[in-house]
Amino acid sequence: MDNITVLNKSISTKKINQDDYISITDIAKYKDEVDANDIIKNWFRNRNTIEFLGLWEKLNNADFKPVEFDLIKNDAGLNSFTMSAKKWCEKTGAIGVISKSGRYGGTYAHKDIAFEFASWVSVELKLYLIKEFQRLKEEEYKQLGWDIKRNLTKINYRIHTDAIKNNIIPNIVNQSQINYVYASEADILNIALFGQTAKEFKESNPTNKGNIRDYADVSQLVCLANLESLNALFIEEGLSQAKRLIKLNQVAINQMKILVDDKNIEYLKAKE
Incomplete structure (x- = not known):
């Protein structure tokens, strides 16, 4: 769950089944801090709201109940018509709105629906909400991109260490010998790409936290993943x-020349 601040109001968002949902309870509080639930109920009484919600469910929810929806739509807009988020979900099997009671409850709606509700509350609020939500997603994509690059290196490292285990380490060795071989193999890549071992990097950078690979740029991480394979x-x-060291060094030199001039790599660097 993440919070975004819109016009000095905190609005929570969260993932539900990999989709983005936004608290319309928090959005309603922009208009009335005390009677936010009543504002949501009033929105649900609107015939245009029911038609919009029904269309969204038909497009996104295979289990939506069209018969029950038609009964609700026929009554929508009448003076006697009442509707709440919870009642809407129970009767139609809707998934676009989630309503839970309790301390950490509230009513959340899929971002498409939340933006529609925000427009009903305040056009200004909707525009700022979209802007802040997009900023949040950009931060998520940035972090995701970095995680993918780091995980790619980790996956290749597993392939690399498995190959060492199966082909270099003798059958009968003690643990310290195994650890030495692994460290030695890791430093082959370090020397081929960075020109120094992990120990040499640490000695020349005593105040740095982490290892030599934590300070690699995007081009070096891409090259390192290739070298491991x-x-x-x-x-x-x-x-x-x-x-192997001679071959890997030649590959590193050639790949880094290409990667340094690659415009896509420059774009990734700008996103870091």
């Missing part, structure tokens, strides 16, 4: 450490 292949082919 190649090193695993070279290990399978039985190449010695010395030969």
Whole structure:
């Protein structure tokens, strides 16, 4: 769950089944802090609201109940007509609106519906809400992009270490020997790409937190992921450490020349 601030009001958002939902209870509080639920009920009494909600459900919800919806739509707009978010969901099987009671409850709506409700409350509020929501999504995409790049390296590292385990480490060794081989193999990549071992980096940068790879830029991370896959292949082919280091260094030089000039890489850097 994330909160965004719109016109000095905190509005919560959360993921439900991978879709973005926004608290329309918080949106209603922009108009009336005390009677927010009544504002939502008044919106649900509107015939245009019911038609909009029904159309959204037909487009997005295979389990929506059209017969029950038609009965509700026929009564919508009458003086005697009453409707709430909870009642709407129970009768029609709607998924676009979620209403729960309790301390951490409230009424949430899919972003498409929440923006429509915000427009009914205040056009100004809707415009600022869309702007802040887009900013939130940009931050999420930025973080997602970085996570994907880091996870790609981690996945390739698993391939890399499995190849070491299956092809380099002798059958009978103690744990310290195993750890040494892993560290040694990791430093082959460090030397090929960064020109130094992890220990040398740490000694020359004693105040830095993390390891040498934590300070790699986007181009270096992409290249490192490729080197890990190649090193695993070279290990399978039985190449010695010395030969692998020379090959990996040549690949690193060629790939970095290409990546440094790649406009897409520059775009990713700008997003960091």
